[in-house]
Amino acid sequence: MDQFTLNLIVVGATFAIYIGIAIWARAGSTSEFYAAGRGVHPVTNGMATAADWMSAASFISMAGLIAFGGYTASSFLMGWTGGYVLLALLLAPYLRKFGKFTVPEFIGDRFYSQTARLVAVTCLIIASVTYVIGQMTGVGVAFSRFLEVSNTAGLLIGAAVVFAYAVLGGMKGITYTQVAQYVVLITAYTIPAIFISLQLTGVALPPIGLFSEYTATGEPLLARLNEVIQDLGFAAYTLQDTSFLPMLNMLLFTMSLMIGTAGLPHVIIRFFTVPRVADARWSAGWALVFISLLYLTAPAVGAMARLNLVDTIYPNGASEQPIAYDERPDWIKNWEITGLLKFEDKNGDGLIQWYNEGNATFAETATERGWQGSELTVNNDILVLANPEIAGLPSWVIALVAAGGLAAALSTAAGLLLAISSAVSHDLIKGAINPGISERGELLAARIAMAIAIAVATWLGLNPPGFAAQTVALAFGIAAASLFPVLMMGIFSTRINNHGAVAGMLAGLIFTVVYIFLHKGWFFIPGTNSFPDTIAGSLFGIQSTAIGAVGAILNFAVAYGVSKVTADTPQEIKDLVESVRVPRGAGSAAADH
Amino acid sequence: MSDKDKAMDYWKANVRLILISLVIWAVVSFGFGIVLRPLLSGIAIGGTDLGFWFAQQGSILVFLGLIFFYAFRMNSLDRKHGMDEE
Numbered sequence: 001m002d003q004f005t006l007n008l009i010v011v012g013a014t015f016a017i018y019i020g021i022a023i024w025a026r027a028g029s030t031s032e033f034y035a036a037g038r039g040v041h042p043v044t045n046g047m048a049t050a051a052d053w054m055s056a057a058s059f060i061s062m063a064g065l066i067a068f069g070g071y072t073a074s075s076f077l078m079g080w081t082g083g084y085v086l087l088a089l090l091l092a093p094y095l096r097k098f099g100k101f102t103v104p105e106f107i108g109d110r111f112y113s114q115t116a117r118l119v120a121v122t123c124l125i126i127a128s129v130t131y132v133i134g135q136m137t138g139v140g141v142a143f144s145r146f147l148e149v150s151n152t153a154g155l156l157i158g159a160a161v162v163f164a165y166a167v168l169g170g171m172k173g174i175t176y177t178q179v180a181q182y183v184v185l186i187t188a189y190t191i192p193a194i195f196i197s198l199q200l201t202g203v204a205l206p207p208i209g210l211f212s213e214y215t216a217t218g219e220p221l222l223a224r225l226n227e228v229i230q231d232l233g234f235a236a237y238t239l240q241d242t243s244f245l246p247m248l249n250m251l252l253f254t255m256s257l258m259i260g261t262a263g264l265p266h267v268i269i270r271f272f273t274v275p276r277v278a279d280a281r282w283s284a285g286w287a288l289v290f291i292s293l294l295y296l297t298a299p300a301v302g303a304m305a306r307l308n309l310v311d312t313i314y315p316n317g318a319s320e321q322p323i324a325y326d327e328r329p330d331w332i333k334n335w336e337i338t339g340l341l342k343f344e345d346k347n348g349d350g351l352i353q354w355y356n357e358g359n360a361t362f363a364e365t366a367t368e369r370g371w372q373g374s375e376l377t378v379n380n381d382i383l384v385l386a387n388p389e390i391a392g393l394p395s396w397v398i399a400l401v402a403a404g405g406l407a408a409a410l411s412t413a414a415g416l417l418l419a420i421s422s423a424v425s426h427d428l429i430k431g432a433i434n435p436g437i438s439e440r441g442e443l444l445a446a447r448i449a450m451a452i453a454i455a456v457a458t459w460l461g462l463n464p465p466g467f468a469a470q471t472v473a474l475a476f477g478i479a480a481a482s483l484f485p486v487l488m489m490g491i492f493s494t495r496i497n498n499h500g501a502v503a504g505m506l507a508g509l510i511f512t513v514v515y516i517f518l519h520k521g522w523f524f525i526p527g528t529n530s531f532p533d534t535i536a537g538s539l540f541g542i543q544s545t546a547i548g549a550v551g552a553i554l555n556f557a558v559a560y561g562v563s564k565v566t567a568d569t570p571q572e573i574k575d576l577v578e579s580v581r582v583p584r585g586a587g588s589a590a591a592d593h
Numbered sequence: 594m595s596d597k598d599k600a601m602d603y604w605k606a607n608v609r610l611i612l613i614s615l616v617i618w619a620v621v622s623f624g625f626g627i628v629l630r631p632l633l634s635g636i637a638i639g640g641t642d643l644g645f646w647f648a649q650q651g652s653i654l655v656f657l658g659l660i661f662f663y664a665f666r667m668n669s670l671d672r673k674h675g676m677d678e679e
Contacts (some may be wrong), residue, residue: 072649078622081653085618089611089662209648211639220640238641242631250627276678281664288660294651299649581604582676
């Protein structure tokens with residue numbers, strides 16, 4: 001059986017399971033549609049949250065970023081897990097106690113302001129739509145690579161599948177589908193990692209293998225990796241730049257990812273689905289357990305893939321000659337077709353020289369060896385997908401990885417679409433435009449909003465405003481700078497009032513968006529940026545990906561200052577805050593909705 | 594003790610627990626993983642140093658421990674202050 005048929009069978013089988021579950025778990029009421037009837041067990045919810053959270057960025061991109069960034073890319077690992085501590089301690093239990101369906105609803109009620117609710121809806125839609133565009137792009141790439149269709153066709157197939165189960169099932173369908181997707185994606189991620197860890201270190205657990213000995217030479221794997229890449233002029237894998245600005249940027253970037261994680265509405269609404277307040281705390285813990293399985297494996301995948309790549313190109317060691325182009329392995333041929341891996345024989349010797357041509361001190365060595373520039377370009381994003389091929393694993397593993405990448409992208413897209421549709425139908429239509437709408441009407445509006453959101457995201461996915469990573473960074477920045485601070489202050493302070501919240505959200509949102517546009521180009525149009533997006537060239541010496549944390553601080557400060565000079569919050573709001581702080585009475589708050 | 598005082602006591606105990614947890618959260622990630630890494634460079638682990646381990650693995654393990662520790666402690670606080678759900 002050829003690889004294509006196998007891909008088709010494995011991907012097709014997983015999709016049949018997802019759609020079957022969505023039909024089985026059809027939502028009948030708004031409570032089931034938005035919050036799965038609040039009947040989801042914390043462990044189940046944790047698993048669904050993990051699938052919801054881990055997108056194409058986590059599954060496909062992250063290990064590649066780590067492989068080529070080394071220590072510096074640790075921000076992704078700490079940032080995308082550390083946010084769950086903030087969620088569990090600062091938001092999830094209280095928002096569950098509040099017992100409503102959406103994030104803007106809490107902001108509107110707590111800050112007794114329709115304006116605050118609508119500003120929150122705006123922040124939510126901007127953050128979620130930008131995020132979902134990146135997912136749809138990822139769906140398109142993965143489908144086109146493994147089903148061997150055009151990028152456009154891949155994207156349209158993906159959109160149809162998302163539409164089928166998200167629109168029919170609502171939160172109830174999505175929750176159980178995501179459990180299945182988690183199982184598929186974590187299996188697909190860990191199986192190749194275990195094989196490769198065994199090959200390189202003889203240790204079956206990749207996180208332990210990363211810090212073990214490289215069997216071929218007997219030295220520690222990371223020491224070996226540092227050695228071979230430095231021989232090619234690259235910076236050491238474990239190197240840290242300890243000067244002030246790089247360190248500050250790493251701090252702020254990690255912080256932005258953490259706060260952004262805790263402020264992303266599609267993650268927060270997952271905690272509305274559990275039966276009790278205590279379950280919301282446990283559920284955040286379980287979510288992190290399931291997420292950690294991938295996040296503890298990713299650094300091993302990154303380091304081992306980098307080492308494998310060097311060993312493939314330089315089979316006799318980095319100081320000897322590389323392999324000849326004519327003798328290249330099949331996986332290089334496969335990925336050359338996609339254009340994501342390229343070879344150019346600059347010095348005409350037929351060998352693949354791959355090194356860091358940007359390193360001035362290494363240039364001398366390169367000239368001595370007769371090299372005229374690095375001849376291989378490897379796109380970060382192919383690493384996880386190509387990993388099983390590089391390690392020579394069986395073809396069923398390759399098919400499984402395809403299914404896993406699709407599960408990651410589709411589950412996140414569905415969760416984001418649900419957050420968008422509930423904000424539109426519940427907060428915008430029922431909350432502002434037509435409060436008298438029936439439950440059936442609201443459900444219909446939610447499904448229509450979801451269909452429109454899928455259409456918009458698909459269209460933007462076909463013509464993306466920039467790289468997926470850029471749009472995802474904007475989504476995190478917005479969530480961190482706009483939603484997280486007011487949610488937190490709404491619970492931990494009785495003093496922050498309606499004016500403070502609105503001013504804070506707007507200050508954080510506008511500051512962050514403008515700063516990103518100044519560095520990435522207005523609406524991501526290339527060439528319209530005023531500053532280069534590097535540490536040295538940027539406006540405050542802070543890269544645009546790290547600015548969300550500064551926006552969040554601004555949000556806190558403005559909200560506090562404005563609240564200080566305007567009227568105190570009314571007594572019934574102080575009572576509301578006090579009731580949110582204690583778990584007692586959570587069941588009734590949910591039932592009277 | 595009135596219900597209001599009870600709720601106030603419960604909230605204070607909760608905030609104290611949150612602060613302790615967040616200090617640990619920040620020390621392992623921003624501290625050991627980034628700012629304090631040069632100071633920990635003398636401690637070798639698997640071909641690199643302790644700070645690298647915290648940045649790529651240790652902090653995640655501590656985060657996990659923290660959330661379960663907090664959930665466990667809060668359950669007993671809920672009961673102690675009569676704030677649990679049933």
